[in-house]
Amino acid sequence: MGFPNLEVRTSFNNFLLNTFSDLPTKEEHYDRIYEALEEGRPEELEEVFKAIFAGIPHDWFRKTGLEEYEGFYASVFYAYFCGLGLDVRVEEATNQGRLDMAVLFEGRCYLFEFKVVEDEPEGKALLQLKEKRYYEKYQEKCEKIWLIGVEFSKRERNIVSFKVEEVSISLS
Numbered sequence: 001m002g003f004p005n006l007e008v009r010t011s012f013n014n015f016l017l018n019t020f021s022d023l024p025t026k027e028e029h030y031d032r033i034y035e036a037l038e039e040g041r042p043e044e045l046e047e048v049f050k051a052i053f054a055g056i057p058h059d060w061f062r063k064t065g066l067e068e069y070e071g072f073y074a075s076v077f078y079a080y081f082c083g084l085g086l087d088v089r090v091e092e093a094t095n096q097g098r099l100d101m102a103v104l105f106e107g108r109c110y111l112f113e114f115k116v117v118e119d120e121p122e123g124k125a126l127l128q129l130k131e132k133r134y135y136e137k138y139q140e141k142c143e144k145i146w147l148i149g150v151e152f153s154k155r156e157r158n159i160v161s162f163k164v165e166e167v168s169i170s171l172s
Helices: 006-020 027-040 041-052 070-083 126-133 134-138
Strands: 087-093 097-105 108-117 144-153 156-166
Touching: 006 108, 027 041, 027 070, 027 097, 041 070, 041 144, 041 156, 070 097, 070 108, 070 144, 087 134, 097 134, 108 126, 108 134, 126 144, 126 156, 134 144
Parallel strands: 108 144
Antiparallel strands: 087 097, 097 108, 144 156
16 A cells, blocks of 8 residues: 555655654744744744754755854744744844844734844844844834844854843833
């Protein structure tokens, strides 16, 4: 007995993999990301994305220099958020500069700034979000706003700092 087509074969293999493996699946990553955003707990995204980056094969970095590019790391976040069908905006211009990424979800805004560091976190991602006041653009659109500064280590090829701060919105 065989499989009628590739789609059925793939679905069956995914079922077996998910059933007999303790490894998180892509669906589990999506579920955890969605729940964190839906419940207003963006700090929980750190663990999920660390696992995603840890799963990227080291061969992908050999002779490519990917680990040096902020865009590489940001594109992984972008792909997951877009895969969930969320309203994702990148390189959003403001009067102070460009915000790396905004994720708008059910009246909440998650504003991301990404930085690549040599090894140790420097705190510059969250600092830039606050100094440039990127959140001001979203105060009329969002009931809640979170600033999320994410720093990646070139050496570790993963997140070394994930700082979250909720913005107090004052409606004057």
